[in-house]
Amino acid sequence: EKEPLRVLITGAAGQIGYALAPMVARGVMLGPDQPIILHLLDIQPAAEVLNAVKMELIDAAFPLLQGVIATTDVVEACMGVNIAIMVGGFPRKEGMERKDVMSKNVEIYKAQASALEKHAVENCKVLVVANPANTNALILKEFAPSIPEKNITCLTRLDHNRALAQISERLDVPVGDVKNVIIWGNHSSTQYPDVNHATVTTGSGEKSVRQLVADDQWLNNEFITTVQQRGAAIIKARKLSSALSAASAACDHVHDWVLGTPKGTWVSMGVYSDGSYGIQPGLIYSFPVTCEKGEWSIVKGLKIEEFSRKKMDATAKELMDEKSFAYSCLK
Ligand code: NAX
Numbered sequence: 001e002k003e004p005l006r007v008l009i010t011g012a013a014g015q016i017g018y019a020l021a022p023m024v025a026r027g028v029m030l031g032p033d034q035p036i037i038l039h040l041l042d043i044q045p046a047a048e049v050l051n052a053v054k055m056e057l058i059d060a061a062f063p064l065l066q067g068v069i070a071t072t073d074v075v076e077a078c079m080g081v082n083i084a085i086m087v088g089g090f091p092r093k094e095g096m097e098r099k100d101v102m103s104k105n106v107e108i109y110k111a112q113a114s115a116l117e118k119h120a121v122e123n124c125k126v127l128v129v130a131n132p133a134n135t136n137a138l139i140l141k142e143f144a145p146s147i148p149e150k151n152i153t154c155l156t157r158l159d160h161n162r163a164l165a166q167i168s169e170r171l172d173v174p175v176g177d178v179k180n181v182i183i184w185g186n187h188s189s190t191q192y193p194d195v196n197h198a199t200v201t202t203g204s205g206e207k208s209v210r211q212l213v214a215d216d217q218w219l220n221n222e223f224i225t226t227v228q229q230r231g232a233a234i235i236k237a238r239k240l241s242s243a244l245s246a247a248s249a250a251c252d253h254v255h256d257w258v259l260g261t262p263k264g265t266w267v268s269m270g271v272y273s274d275g276s277y278g279i280q281p282g283l284i285y286s287f288p289v290t291c292e293k294g295e296w297s298i299v300k301g302l303k304i305e306e307f308s309r310k311k312m313d314a315t316a317k318e319l320m321d322e323k324s325f326a327y328s329c330l331k
Contacts, residue, residue, distance in 0.1 A: 001035070002033060002034055002035060003035070004034075004035035004036060004037045004066045004067070005030060005034060005035070005036060005037070005082045005083060006036075006037045006038075006039055006080050006081040006082050006083070006121075007024050007029070007030075007036055007037070007038055007039065007081065007082065007083045007084075007085065008039040008040075008041065008077055008078060008081040008083065008084040008085065008120075009021055009024070009038065009039070009040055009041070009085045009087060010041045010042070010077070010084070010085070010086050010087055010088035010112065010130075011041070011042060011086075011087035011088025011089060011130065012040035012041060012042050012050055012053060012087070012088075013040075013042040013046035013047075013049040013050040013053060014042070014046075014087060014088070015240060015241075015243040016087045016129065016243050016247050017040070017042075017053065017087055018053060018243070019243045019244045019246075019247035019248075020085065020087065020246075020247035020250055020251070021038060021040065021053060021057055022057065022060060022062070023247055023248065023251050024036055024038065024251065025038060025057060025060070025062040025064060025065040026062055026064065027064050028248075028251045028255070029083075029250075029251040029254050029255055030083075030254070030255065030258060030259075031255075031259060032064075034064065035064050035065075035066045036064050036065055036066065037065075037066050037067040037068075037069070038057065038067070038068045038069070039069045039071070039076075039077050039078075039079075039081055040053060040054060040069065040070040040071070040077075041071060041072070041074060041077035041088065042072060042088065043072055043088075044072050046072075047072050050070045050072070051070055053070065054068045054070040074111065074112060074115045075115055075118075075119055077115070078112075078115040078116050078118075078119040078120050079119045080119070080120070080121060081116075081119075081120045081121065081124055082120075082121055082123075082124060082125070083124065083125050083126075083127075083254060083258075084116055084120060084124055084125070084126045084127070085127050085129060085250055085254070086109075086112065086126065086127065086128045086129060086130055086136070086137075086140070087129045087130055087250075088108070088130060089105050089108060089130030089131065089136065090104035090105050098325075099325075099329060102132070102135075102325060102326055102329045103329040105130070105132070105136055105139075106139055106326050106329045106330055109128075109136045109139040109140045109143070110139060110143045110330070112140065113139065113140040113141075113142075113143035113144035113147075114143060114144065116140075116144055116147065117143075117144035117145075117146050117147055120147075123148075123151065124147065124151060125151050125153075125254070125257060125258070125294075126140065126151055126152045126153065127153055127154070127155060127250060127253055127254055127257075128140060128152070128153070128154040128155065128270075129154075129155045129246065129250055131187070132186075132187075132188070132322055133154040133155055133156075133187045133270060134154050134186050134187060134270050134283070134284040134285065134286075134319055134322070135284070135319070135322045135323060135326050136154070137152055137153065137154040137270060137284045138283070138284045138323060138326070139326055140152055141272065141284070149272045150271075150272070150295065152272065152284075153253070153257070153269050153270055153271050153284075154269075154270030154284055154286075155187065155246070155249060155250055155253055155270065156183045156187050156191065156268045156269065156270050156286035157249040157250070157252050157253040157267060157268060157269065158187075158242065158245055158246050158249035159183040159187060159191055159193065159230075159268065159286075160181060160182075160183045160249075160267060160268035161245070161248075161249050161252065162193075162227050162230045162245075163181040163183065163193040163195070163223075163227045164178045164179070164181055166223055166226055166227060167181065167195065167198065167200070167209055167213070167223075170213060170218075171200060171209075171212055171213065173200055173202075177200050177201040177202070178198065178199075178200050179198065179199060179200075179201070179264075179265050179266075180197050180198045180199055180265065180266055180288070181193060181194065181195055181198045181209075181268075182194040182197065182198075182266075182268055182287075182288045182302075183227075183268040183286045184268075184285070184286055184287070184308075184311070184312045184315060185285055185286055185312060185315025185316060185318070185319065186285075186286070186315045186318050186319050186322070187270065187286065188318065189229065189232075190228075190314055190315040190318045191227075191228055191286065191315055192224070192308065192311035192312055192314075192315055193223070193224055193227040193228070194308055194311075195209045195210060195213075195219055195223070196210065196303075196305070196308060197288075197302055198210075200212055220307065230242075252267070253267075253269060256291050257269070257291050257294065257296060258291075258294055259291075260291050260292050260293070261290045261291045261292075265290075266288040266289060266290050266299050267288070267289060267290075267291075268286050268287070268288060269286065269287065269289045269296055270284050270285065270286045271284065271285070271286075271287055271289060271296060271298070272284055273285045273287075274298065276298045276300065277302075277304060278312075278313075279312070279316050280316060280320065282323075283316065283319045283320065283323065284319070285315075285316060285319060287299070288302070
């Protein structure tokens with residue numbers, strides 16, 4: 001019997017939290033034999049809803065779930081956690097300036113960084129989901145200097161999964177047979193979904209997605225904008241932003257980070273840039289990564305042609321602007 005792992009979900013009374021907590025409790029994130037203690041954090045106005053989520057988790061009688069701590073106290077929430085999924089944040093409301101939203105989130109992430117640094121286990125792995133995800137992760141990293149930078153990541157797996165899904169639909173092949181798309185850069189509409197190295201497993205071996213689709217016009221235009229705009233399309237149709245797909249992607253991200261990526265397969269993660277592919281160090285940028293023994297490494301040596309280069313640089317530029325803007329919001 002394994003020791004239970006403590007998984008923190010912030011913003012747990014929100015819609016992603018409601019989808020994510022049961023997935024974690026069922027073993028989707030850390031495996032079917034890994035007992036879990038859930039730490040659920042939200043703010044005071046959501047305390048009653050948060051408690052209802054706890055009641056439902058108890059009522060679901062998940063065999064792996066060995067405890068639920070639901071709290072509005074950030075110190076209690078962070079105490080001893082092994083994995084921290086940061087979903088809580090301040091949403092942009094109508095009529096709000098971008099600066100006001102950024103200031104609020106910068107403050108939240110600064111405070112939560114300190115709490116994690118002081119109270120989480122030493123090797124705690126952090127996944128930031130709340131937007132602006134890359135920049136929130138960067139703020140968290142800067143204000144938790146004792147957490148290794150390798151342990152702080154942000155979610156672009158939803159974009160990665162959306163790209164796999166678009167290819168699967170287009171070619172009418174199972175999504176599990178499509179692999180090695182890449183999301184480069186920011187989790188925003190400037191992200192660059194790249195299929196130049198993507199393949200499909202077929203009866204006669206691995207085939208390149210570009211060859212199978214045989215329509216560069218579609219791949220270089222509609223495919224890219226569909227993935228970039230998918231979040232907006234969900235909001236338009238659902239009147240709410242993506243929740244179940246975001247929760248599932250968060251599980252995939254942590255699952256592969258902790259348990260490893262299959263041989264020959266990479267995934268996309270927002271990680272601290274080491275300067276790979278000419279991306280300025282000091283940004284949290286989405287790269288193709290493989291994971292082994294709980295550590296990610298950026299896939300090196302992929303050939304980048306002109307079309308990709310421009311798009312990778314444009315999204316890096318947006319991240320640099322966001323970074324300086326976030327700093328200008330710090331009091
Ligand atoms: P909700 O508004 O439903 O939930 C957010 C929750 O966070 C609320 O319950 C709120 O009370 C709580 N919260 C606010 N401040 C907090 C604080 N200081 N500490 C703890 N909790 C706090 O939003 P939801 O739809 O769940 O989305 C959550 C975040 O994920 C948003 O920032 C959203 O933009 C972001 N997303 C990121 C995605 C990604 O791929 N990286 C995709 C999905 C999603 O849009």
